[in-house]
Amino acid sequence: MKLKSSIDRLVKLAEHKDLDAIILSGVDNVEYFLDVTAAADSPMLLTYMRRDNTVSLYVPLLEYYRYRSLLPEYVSIYALSKTQKAPDIPTLAVDWKDVVSSVISKCDRVGADLSHTSPLQALLVEALTGKAVNISSDIWNIRSIKTEKEIAAIREAVHITTAGVLSVQASIVDGVTESYLAGVFEHTTRSRGVEKMAFDPIVAFKPNNAFPHVLPSNRSIGRKDLVLVDVGVKYRGRCSDITRMIIRGRPSKEEKRSLQAVVEALETAIDTITPGIRAKDVYEAACKILDKWGLRERFIHGLGHGVGVVVHEPPYLRADNTSVLEPNMVITVEPGVYFNGRYGVRVEEVVVVSKRKARVLSENLDRALEAIT
Numbered sequence: 001m002k003l004k005s006s007i008d009r010l011v012k013l014a015e016h017k018d019l020d021a022i023i024l025s026g027v028d029n030v031e032y033f034l035d036v037t038a039a040a041d042s043p044m045l046l047t048y049m050r051r052d053n054t055v056s057l058y059v060p061l062l063e064y065y066r067y068r069s070l071l072p073e074y075v076s077i078y079a080l081s082k083t084q085k086a087p088d089i090p091t092l093a094v095d096w097k098d099v100v101s102s103v104i105s106k107c108d109r110v111g112a113d114l115s116h117t118s119p120l121q122a123l124l125v126e127a128l129t130g131k132a133v134n135i136s137s138d139i140w141n142i143r144s145i146k147t148e149k150e151i152a153a154i155r156e157a158v159h160i161t162t163a164g165v166l167s168v169q170a171s172i173v174d175g176v177t178e179s180y181l182a183g184v185f186e187h188t189t190r191s192r193g194v195e196k197m198a199f200d201p202i203v204a205f206k207p208n209n210a211f212p213h214v215l216p217s218n219r220s221i222g223r224k225d226l227v228l229v230d231v232g233v234k235y236r237g238r239c240s241d242i243t244r245m246i247i248r249g250r251p252s253k254e255e256k257r258s259l260q261a262v263v264e265a266l267e268t269a270i271d272t273i274t275p276g277i278r279a280k281d282v283y284e285a286a287c288k289i290l291d292k293w294g295l296r297e298r299f300i301h302g303l304g305h306g307v308g309v310v311v312h313e314p315p316y317l318r319a320d321n322t323s324v325l326e327p328n329m330v331i332t333v334e335p336g337v338y339f340n341g342r343y344g345v346r347v348e349e350v351v352v353v354s355k356r357k358a359r360v361l362s363e364n365l366d367r368a369l370e371a372i373t
Contacts, residue, residue: 006032006033006034006035007033007034007048007055009033009142010022010033010048011048011050011053013111013135013138013139013142014048014050014111015050017109017111017133017135017138018109019050019109019110019111019133019135020049020050020051020106020107020108020109020110021047021048021049021050021103021104021107021110021111022047022048022050022110022111022112022135023045023046023047023048023100023103023104023110023111023112023124023128024045024046024047024112024113024139025043025044025045025046025112025113025116025118025120025121025124026113026115026116026118026121027041027042027044028309028310028313029046029113029116029139030044030046030057031237031309032143032308032309033046034046034057034071034075035237036067036070036071036237037195037196037234037237039063039066040063042059042060042062042063043060043096043118043119043120044057044058044059044063045057045058045096045099045100045103045120045124046058047103049103051106054076055074055075055076056075056076056077056078057071057075057076057077057078058077058078058079058080058092058096058099059077059078059079059080060079060080060081061079061080061081061084061085061086061089061091063079064077064079064086064089065089077090078090078091078092078099079091079092080092080094080095080096080099081093082094082095096120096123096124097123097126097127100123100124100127100128101127104127104128104131107131108131109131109133110128110131110132110133111132111133111134111135111138112124112125112128112132112133112134112135113134113135113136113139114132114134114136115136115139115140140313140314143308143309143313143314144306144308144313144314144315144326144329145326145327145328145329146308146328146329146330146352147328150238150308150330151328151330151352153235153236153237153238154238154239154240154307154308154330154350154361155361156235156236157194157198157232157233157234157235157236157238157239157240158240158242158350158361158362160189160192160193160194160233160235160240161189161231161232161233161240161242161362162242162362162364162365163188163189163192164184164185164186164188164189164231164233165185165229165231165242165244165365165369166365167184167185167187167188168181168184168185168203168227168229168246169246169369169371169372170372171184172221172227172246172248172371172372172373173373174221174373175220175221176220176221177216177217177218177219177220177221178203178204178205178208178216178217178218178219179203179216179217179218181203181216181227181229182201182202182203182216185201185203185229185231186201189233193235194233194234194235195234195235195236195237196233196234197231197232197233197234198232198233198234198239198240198241198311199232199241199311200215201216201229201230201231202214202215202216202228202229202230202231202243203216203227203228203229203231204216204227204228204230204344205219205221205222205225205226205227206222206225206226206342206343207340207341207342207343209226209227209228209343209344209345209346210338210339210340210341210342210343210344211338211344212300212301212336212338212344212346221248222248222249223248223249224248224249224250224251225247225248225249226245226246226247226248226251226255226343226345227245227246227247227248227371228243228244228245228344228345228346229243229244229245229246230242230243230346230348231243232311237309238307238308238309239307239308239309239310239311240307240350240362241307241311241332241348241350242332242348242349242350242362242365243334243336243346243347243348244347244348244365244366244367244368244369245259245345245346245347245367245368245369246369246370246371247368247369247370247371248370248371249371255343255345257293258295258298258337258339258343258345259345259347259368260293261289261290261293261295261337262290262335262336262337262345262346262347263347263367263368264289264293265286265287265289265290265335266286266333266334266335266347266348266349266367268285268286268288268289269282269283269285269286269303269304269317269333269335270333270349270351270358270360271357271358272285273325273331273333273351273353273357273358274325274353274356274357274358275325275326275327275353275354275355275356276324276325276326277324277325278321278322278323278324278325279315279316279317279318279321279322279323279324279325280317280318280319280320280321280322282303282304282317282325282333283302283303283317283318283319283321284319286299286303286333286335287299287319290335290337295337298337298338298339299335299336299337300338301336302316302317302318303317303318303333303334303335304316304317304331304332304333304334304348305317305331305332306329306330306331307330307331307332307350308330315329315331317331317333325353326353327353327354327355328352328353329352329353330350330351330352330353330361331350331351331353332348332349332350332351333348333349333351334346334347334348334349335347347367347368349361349362349363349367350362
């Protein structure tokens, strides 16, 4: 069997850990190791049997045709359904737990990613009692170091996202709403070949941008406003995630000061990033700047996160994370300050940890933009 490089990593992991099999339930793991993009968050099981050197994917009946059309023949695909069958689909009339029991019946050591939570994962954990070897950290260590192909996909996703942000900037006029501008972003990026959004676009005027996470509303833009645009796309199976502030009219002295503080914290944190530095130390570098401006207590979330198959994945830039950053990790840096009921400011970049420093992928977009009209 000729294996893809991503599956090769699973094979090497099984050998390194002396595992008889590996069984994974997370959709993002299926996407990563089989190099496909899921169209829905359906239950799935990916298995690798070391003795037979075989890879199998178990999916609901309605997902079979799509995955069969996307995956090479060396990946065996089986559909699960107790009530329906199709003549050209290998269908198993069993429960998910039965599949797990069958796969591991002749195994003593089975690797599983126990970091996921779902009803299927709960069944998996129950069935694996006594045989499970938790390989969660191993899986994330593999996924956190990006290949050149992955970095290229993320770079293009960032490029497309930048075009979307600029289209939002150009569409700001009297009476425009948050929802309308979110639609502008989606239209612009989808017209450039984007498969799906990395997450629901955030376009927020004052005071809605005081909420770090908020859905676009029908609120109309003010004559003097701050537009927070936090957006990302999924392109060739990899995500982007950037945030910019678009200023309409003249900001207040306080708003301008907050923006200056956030940008300085961002730049300082990025300059701090080198291979071998701990995630918490990058976080603290940004906090020291915000503290200097008297805004530390207004920073109420982590500083950033890894980006890959999903938009939020390890490593996380947090106060308690002692993980070490390594070359070819791709992470975001996103300091922000928030004043409930008034306004919020956040700026976010996507960076690649190189051999000596951080390389910013989203640097061609000004960190603070002005509305054209």
